Amino acid sequence: MSSRFTIADVARRAGVSIATVSRVLNQTATVAPATAERVRASVAELNYTPHTAARALAGKKTNTVGLILPAISGAFFPPMLRGVERSVRENGFDLLIYSTQPRRGEPIHHPLGEHNTDGLIIFTNCLDDSELSRLNDLSFPMILLHRTTPAGMAIPSVVFENKAGARRLVEHLITVHGRHQIAFLRGPANNEDSYWREEGYGEALDAHDIAYDPARVAVANFDEADAQTAVNRWLVDGLPIDAIFAGDDDAALGALNALRQAGKRVPQDVAVVGFDDVPFARHTVPPLTTVYAPIEEAGYTAAAHLIECIRSTPVEPFTMLPTALVVRQSCGCL
């Protein structure tokens, strides 16, 4: 906050009132061309930029969008951030990011809200329901990213086509590679992506008359280390498994580690498949068969929809982005 020129300086120099300066800056009313020209010249000469806080206070809008997400980690977030960021910029907004680690019980004090943003993008369940409903009651613009709208609220959401993607993937394992002992590595509790992927897994088994075996499902939290631990346990328990659907690509990495350390060959002994198709997926050994999820596009879309909300433009209340099977080698192909 350094001393700079204010709107009054610009007005004085152009020989007009500050109201007129504001009008040409915001194009909020017609100004005589000659007057406007003088104002613009004055702005340029003083290298004037409006003071954001003053603008926010007077105009009752901040021109910034907030993003609430968990600790930025894993390969998932860079593309997502890129998408959000791009969309926000294209619309002339700023981006305020708050990353939090939701701990159960503990009410999250989050610094983003009506006072410093015009709207919020909320990743999964990073905002607790009471705050969500408080903001919803205020009609505060929000978008849910990778989470569907809770009953009773009217917040648009953007999600992946998880179930169909997962089903296609698991059916590939069954029909093309003849795998029947397929294990599933679940994501974090209450994670909807994980829920629907598991549904797709179940549907695929059903469709081919393969019994669902709870012993073949473990929690890996979309986390490499947790996945490694879980797969290790299966291995020492001697659970018969000929394929692992890892829930996401990070977990697939952990599965690959555990299998390698145990001397199992992938895909000959055990096939491994992931979900998301993050950048490293093509670099695992063997290259990972997975499901492409448009991570960047989801971020982009969420931000675009939020800004439509802010502008009171009608918004698609529910967007499901298609996913696509990406066959590489860890499933047994090639």
Added chain:
Amino acid sequence: MSSRFTIADVARRAGVSIATVSRVLNQTATVAPATAERVRASVAELNYTPHTAARALAGKKTNTVGLILPAISGAFFPPMLRGVERSVRENGFDLLIYSTQPRRGEPIHHPLGEHNTDGLIIFTNCLDDSELSRLNDLSFPMILLHRTTPAGMAIPSVVFENKAGARRLVEHLITVHGRHQIAFLRGPANNEDSYWREEGYGEALDAHDIAYDPARVAVANFDEADAQTAVNRWLVDGLPIDAIFAGDDDAALGALNALRQAGKRVPQDVAVVGFDDVPFARHTVPPLTTVYAPIEEAGYTAAAHLIECIRSTPVEPFTMLPTALVVRQSCGCL
């Protein structure tokens, strides 16, 4: 920006003036315990939170820190963001992120500055020199991350110990593995990390009387695809090479790809080493020998120093964070 309670509501309810409310909220003057208690109760009952913009305007500070960086991509940024974010939160500040792709010539309009932040963290050369010097003239708090301070300015900076790290790495290749035909994959033009890594590379060669051969240096821009292209060219040119120092881990990935596709064995035919030790480095095949760079710590430190600047606390003008050799298998060990 929804209608909420204001400081006046709180004051009325507590039977005091708004000045008193402000004082207990900001602990900016002693208030009688009983009065303070009533104010706090009033705040709690109304669930009052101060309006950020009003606070910024009146108080001449925004309580937010800006971060300017290139497009978020690669494995480098998540840890960096995590570090910055953590530090900013611990100090009760908000974080405004602007990611830009500096194009030469084109003056970058960036939306972060004196008006919406109290200070800026500037990654490498993401802010052009004219803007840097304008802000410097304003004594606007800034920290340079992975870039040293330009002559004539007094902006603290935080960097890695690149040269020593690179030298240790290359000497390992020479002394332990007897490699003498070591190629280097350079980072983006004007990137200081790359510059100093190359210096370390040169020093190591010198120290062992190995002639520097410009043919063995190519530009890979810290980018996997560019690295792959560069290494490919060496391969088709038949340039004799028994080791590649990739400049960073992303480039190492590209080198590994090119070598694998050409049927070269790593490390037997060609050793490959990187720099940074990003998360995927342990998962390449073979696991990557590299130099650990404290990416998250650098982000954390930069933010902490910036906030010290903002608070007018004396700040270390130059911080060089140590790096450490991480020996895995791509160099030929084990």
Added chain:
DNA sequence: CTGAAAGCGCTTACAG
């Protein structure tokens, strides 16, 4: 098309 003025919600000297 343009200006004077109120007001956005705070902080901070200035008095007392």
Added chain:
DNA sequence: CTGAAAGCGCTTACAG
């Protein structure tokens, strides 16, 4: 220890 009041830099009815 506390209040009345000015002021931060804008936007936006309201007049004209």
